[in-house]
Amino acid sequence: MTKGAIRFTALLTLLLPCWASAAELYRYVNDKGVTVLDRQGVPPQYIGKGYEVLNEQGRVVRVVPPAPTPEEVRRMLKAKEQAKSDAQLMRLYTSVDDVDRARSRRLAELDGLIGVTRGNLQSLRTQQDNLQRQAADHERAGRQVPEELVKQIENVKSDQRRLQKDVARYQALREQAETSFAAERIRVGELLGGSAR
Known part of the structure; x- marks a missing residue:
């Protein structure tokens, strides 16, 4: 393997997690009732309301349900x-x-x-x-x-x-x-x- 190929493989190994996570979208509803799509994740104040994780094609790959209420x-x-x-x-x-x-x-x-x-x-x-x-x-x-x-x-x-x-x-x-x-x-x-x- 050439030095260039090794560098490319190393660079690919470092960037692959970034590309993988960049491909995911997080869908949640903010405090104004607006549905938001975000690549960075769900802000802490909205996590308890539940959210969905979408792949790069926009399909839901995971649903995180809302946190239970005190009564629940x-x-x-x-x-x-x-x-x-x-x-x-x-x-x-x-x-x-x-x-x-x-x-x-x-x-x-x-x-x-x-x-x-x-x-x-x-x-x-x-x-x-x-x-x-x-x-x-x-x-x-x-x-x-x-x-x-x-x-x-x-x-x-x-x-x-x-x-x-x-x-x-x-x-x-x-x-x-x-x-x-x-x-x-x-x-x-x-x-x-x-x-x-």
Whole structure:
């Protein structure tokens, strides 16, 4: 190869990318609503609106869609979260019957906790009655009620208040479980292509 041919090849190699990019046109709409053809590219303020890349014959070779609006982004994120939630549901349940069995187990567990707590509460009420009877015996006999007995009565009352709150909490959890399982039952039915009987 001659020196001239080598120089020509080197020059061609350097200029080829320029010719290739020069052959592309960018079509976009400016802020006045006018369609613009530009060899330099799309100005940054218009990229988000989307544009087209054309070859030297004027044919569209690539379309860059507009950037999503904030509402579209919110919808996409919501759909992504729903898909994640649905996938988790389908890992947990293979049928609507699975949801019903899980619901029955959870409600039985909460009913058991409520029953035990109410039983403990009844036991504390009996204990409080006995302690108050002892305090009344001291008062009838003209004696001062011992400080230890007063503390025991207060402790029993405090324990009762705590257990009453526990019963209310378990009942609230039971209501939440009912609502949650009802929604899961419907969604699993939809995902499996049927209805939640």
